[in-house]
Amino acid sequence: MPFEKPKAKIQSIVNALSGVYDEREATNMANLLLSHFYGLDRMAIILNDEFSLVEGSEKGLAKSIDELNQHKPIQHIIGSVEFYGCELLVDERALIPRPETEELVDWIVTVxxxxxxxxxxxxTGTGCIPIALKKAIPNAQVAAVDISEEALTLAQANAKQNGVEVDFRHLDILENNFPFDLLDIVVSNPPYIPESDKAEMSSNVLSFEPHLALFVENHDPLIFYRRIAELAFLHLKIGGMLYFEIHERFGEEMIKLVEEIGFTKVLLKKDLQGKDRMLQAQKYSK
Incomplete structure (x- = not known):
């Protein structure tokens, strides 16, 4: 059975991906692939000890490199992603959880x-937000809704994998009644990308992630925010909190929207890239 050193293997993977990805991206992907196919952790890579090239793993690695060069997300290839201390299954049924959403969860947990x-x-998509919140706040009563039954099936599997109970329900918030009341927190990361922005987006997102969870009509990009804020104002307790992940371009419009509905103490929060990506608002009057 042939052997190879991790750093040499990483370099060969980086070279194979160099036509599509820059060196930093390719190196990160190579590390993930070595962990996934050969069980090598960060320390094994640092020590650079030889490891065996198992035939089945080599075939899987070669296939994965081909898929990456066709812009398939690395998270879909591996089948999971780390999110705020949770291991989540990911595939084409729901959006891949982003770091900005982890920041939103951390804001909620912190305050x-x-x-x-x-x-x-x-x-809810993958269920990343409610699952992470339930793990971080064990006494919380957590529910989540989505229009996609496929996404809900994935979210339920993720809750089971992480050992938490979340009340998942199939719901179209634009059409159905809202079956919750006296809430302390409503949170949402709804579709917010105008259709006109598609041309600026990477092919791995456009080809492999559900457009239903990404895009809104150009003429009313805040349609889901408006409806969710209205529902939240009706169903939150006095003093209850509303949290949104938002498009970086719509910060001022979002402040105006939630204030017109009746929310107060509205705060915008920047993500680690310095962009306005999160909003908090409080219900103070009936």
Missing amino acids: NTVEAPSIVDIG
Whole structure:
């Protein structure tokens, strides 16, 4: 059985991906692939000890490199992603959780003062937000809704994998009644990318992630935010909190939108890239 050193293997993978990805991206992907196919952790790579090139793993690696060069997301190839201390299954049924959404979850966890909050996540996708919140706030009563039954099936599998209970429900918030009341927290990362922005997006997103969860009509890009804010104002307790992940271009419009509905103490928060990507608002009056 042939052997190879991790750093040499990483370099060969980086070379194979160099036509599509820059060196930093390709190196990160190579590390993930070595961990996935050969079980090599970061320390094994640093020590650079020889490892055996198992035939089945070599075939899987070669296939994965081909898929990456066709812009398939590395998360779909590996089949999972780390999110705020959770291991989540990911595939074409839902959006891949992003770092900005981890920042939103961390904001909620950090400022929450309710010992056992009632929380609803709207447009849950993989279930990343409610699962992470339930793990971080074990006494919370957490529910989540989505229009996609396929996404809900994935979210339920993720909740089971992470050992938490979340009340998942199939719901079209534009059409159906909202079956929750007296909530402490409503959170959502709804579709917010105008159709006109498609041309600027990478092919791995356009080809492999559900457009239903990404795009909104150009004439009303805040349609889901408006509806969710209206529902939240009706169903939150006095003092309850609304949290959104938002498009970086719509910060001022979002402040105006939630204030017109009746929310107060509205805050915009920048992500680690310095972009306005999160909003918090509080319900103070009926």
